[in-house]
Amino acid sequence: MLVNGVWQSKWDPVQKKDEQGRFIRQNSAFRETISPDRISGVKHGDFENLGVRLYVAYICPWATRTLIARSLLGLEEYIPVSIVDPQISDNGWMFNDYPGGTGSQQESITYIHQLYTQADPQYSGRATVPVLWDTEENNIINNESADIVRIFNSDLRSLHTSDIDLAPESLLQEIDTFNGRIYDTLNNGVYRAGFASTQEAYEEAYTDVFTTLERLEKYFEKRLYAVGNQLTESDIRLFVTLIRFDVAYYGLFKTNKAQICDYPNLSAYMDRLLKIPAFSENTNIDHIKAGYYSVKALNPTGIVPAGPELQWFDYLK
Numbered sequence: 353m354l355v356n357g358v359w360q361s362k363w364d365p366v367q368k369k370d371e372q373g374r375f376i377r378q379n380s381a382f383r384e385t386i387s388p389d390r391i392s393g394v395k396h397g398d399f400e401n402l403g404v405r406l407y408v409a410y411i412c413p414w415a416t417r418t419l420i421a422r423s424l425l426g427l428e429e430y431i432p433v434s435i436v437d438p439q440i441s442d443n444g445w446m447f448n449d450y451p452g453g454t455g456s457q458q459e460s461i462t463y464i465h466q467l468y469t470q471a472d473p474q475y476s477g478r479a480t481v482p483v484l485w486d487t488e489e490n491n492i493i494n495n496e497s498a499d500i501v502r503i504f505n506s507d508l509r510s511l512h513t514s515d516i517d518l519a520p521e522s523l524l525q526e527i528d529t530f531n532g533r534i535y536d537t538l539n540n541g542v543y544r545a546g547f548a549s550t551q552e553a554y555e556e557a558y559t560d561v562f563t564t565l566e567r568l569e570k571y572f573e574k575r576l577y578a579v580g581n582q583l584t585e586s587d588i589r590l591f592v593t594l595i596r597f598d599v600a601y602y603g604l605f606k607t608n609k610a611q612i613c614d615y616p617n618l619s620a621y622m623d624r625l626l627k628i629p630a631f632s633e634n635t636n637i638d639h640i641k642a643g644y645y646s647v648k649a650l651n652p653t654g655i656v657p658a659g660p661e662l663q664w665f666d667y668l669k
Contacts, residue, residue: 354465357473362442372553380496381477385503386484394430394511402430402511403488406500407464408481409445410452410636411438411643413539413592414497415482420588421501423630426513431504434459436481438636438643444479452636467492498531501585518585526579530586537564539593546605546650554606562609565618572617576624583628591625594618595635598660600644604651613662626667635668 353360386404394401406422408415422431437450445464447456461467465479471492484493484500494500505518519527536544537560544557568590578586593601598611612618625631645656 353478354468355476357469357475359443359463359465372550380480380494380499381475382471382483382492382495383499384493385499385507386493388507391508391510403486404431404493405434405485405487406431407434407436407467407483407485409436409438409643410634410639412481413596414480416592416634417497417585417588418482418484418500418504419634420591420630421504421518421585423634424514424516424518424583424588424628425504425508427504427508427511430508430511436464438639439646440643445481450639450642452639501588505585516583518583518588520582520584523580523582523584527584527586530579531589534564534568534586534590534593537561538568539589542593542597542601542605542607545607546601558607558609561607565610565612565615569615569617572621576621587625591622591631594622595664596640596644598662599637599641603657604644604647611660613660619663622664626664632667637665637668 386402390402406418408419410416419433422428422433434447434454435452436445437448437453439450440446441448441463443463443465446462447454447459448462449456456462463479464481464483467483467485468475468477468479470490480495482497482500483495484503485491486493494503502519541557541561541564545554545561548554548557577583578590594612597607598613601607602611612622626635641656645651646654648654
């Protein structure tokens with residue numbers, strides 16, 4: 353946690369809570385976009401002219417949204433990536449040579465919070481990922497995953513090497529409605545359960561999670577995708593929570609009524625998405641498990657479970 357640009361204490365997963373012990377997530381602080389002039393000056397294959405870098409963690413579902421979108425839209429050559437260690441340090445996200453991450457020798461910073469104080473020397477708040485970083489101005493462009501996905505999809509359309517449109521105008525209202533329905537009850541619902549500080553708050557979140565999963569199981573009886581008849585950003589938002597559910601949320605966050613593998617339609621949906629390289633190649637189960645089970649408030653021994661063995665692992669690195 354940064355207060356007026358100074359790191360104050362050991363990292364704490366609970367950002368804020370209300371009087372009933374409900375977990376409250378911090379709002380993103382940086383909400384800018386890439387200037388049209390900069391985008392128009394970039395030629396295909398000349399990624400350095402765009403002047404941005406994406407900082408992410410494989411453990412983080414919000415950050416993984418941006419990675420999947422980047423790959424689906426063919427933007428890898430324009431947007432280099434730095435991947436932090438999955439195990440969160442007392443100083444938050446860091447680079448420390450964990451296998452599959454970006455080596456510390458390749459970075460000019462050690463902790464992600466150093467980006468925040470470069471952007472704003474008096475910044476107060478949490479230093480989260482993803483971060484879309486301006487390498488020319490040494491500033492944070494945006495740290496809200498929903499914005500970054502839209503920036504990649506819409507603002508950078510002239511650079512795409514893919515015909516995919518993750519948020520077509522004709523489906524935008526339906527996409528926003530679907531995203532809203534799953535956010536509080538599922539995407540953030542698992543965190544509301546895992547980080548609840550009262551029984552009442554936990555049970556409320558637990559009920560929301562499984563009510564939503566049961567509705568989604570029925571919803572996908574006759575659907576291939578979340579919205580319309582095509583892949584959209586709603587599929588990305590749903591996928592990043594479902595892929596973490598059985599390996600982390602089910603046990604660590606006490607959302608243990610059922611696993612995703614117990615839902616046939618959701619399991620088939622996951623199989624379809626994982627056959628798409630952008631989903632499978634940006635999912636690192638080792639980082640996910642190592643990261644979540646490093647949260648001392650929930651797992652003080654630090655022991656990482658050996659299982660579960662899932663059919664989806666055949667698709668993953």
